[in-house]
Amino acid sequence: MSWAVEEWKEGLSPRVLQKIHELESQVDKLKKERQQRQFQLESLEAALQKQKQKVENEKNEAATLKRENQSLMELCDNLEKAKQKVSHDLQVKESQVHIQSGQLNSSKKDIERLEQELKR
Numbered sequence: 001m002s003w004a005v006e007e008w009k010e011g012l013s014p015r016v017l018q019k020i021h022e023l024e025s026q027v028d029k030l031k032k033e034r035q036q037r038q039f040q041l042e043s044l045e046a047a048l049q050k051q052k053q054k055v056e057n058e059k060n061e062a063a064t065l066k067r068e069n070q071s072l073m074e075l076c077d078n079l080e081k082a083k084q085k086v087s088h089d090l091q092v093k094e095s096q097v098h099i100q101s102g103q104l105n106s107s108k109k110d111i112e113r114l115e116q117e118l119k120r
Contacts, residue, residue, distance in 0.1 A: 009017060 009020060012020070
């Protein structure tokens with residue numbers, strides 16, 4: 001089949017044949033260059049898609065971490081409120097113990113005084 005492709009060149013001058021040969025070489029060179037660039041383009045597109053996926057994954061992870069952080073902050077707030085309530089309750093109980101201790105001491109003094117009166 002290649003002989004049919006070359007048949008049209010018969011009878012052309014050597015100068016014209018040389019120019020045709022140069023043009024065909026240039027076409028082959030350009031085809032190879034185009035293939036290389038196409039391969040580079042496909043490689044770059046694949047790398048871009050990979051980077052886009054990576055960015056998307058990072059965004060999802062950031063959103064997850066943000067939600068987790070918010071949850072932990074709410075938990076900390078709740079724990080702080082519970083701590084304050086427990087602290088307040090402890091102060092109330094300590095106050096009650098102090099009052100009852102005072103009452104106990106007063107009652108002991110009353111008992112001692114009454115015992116002293118009974119001895120007399």
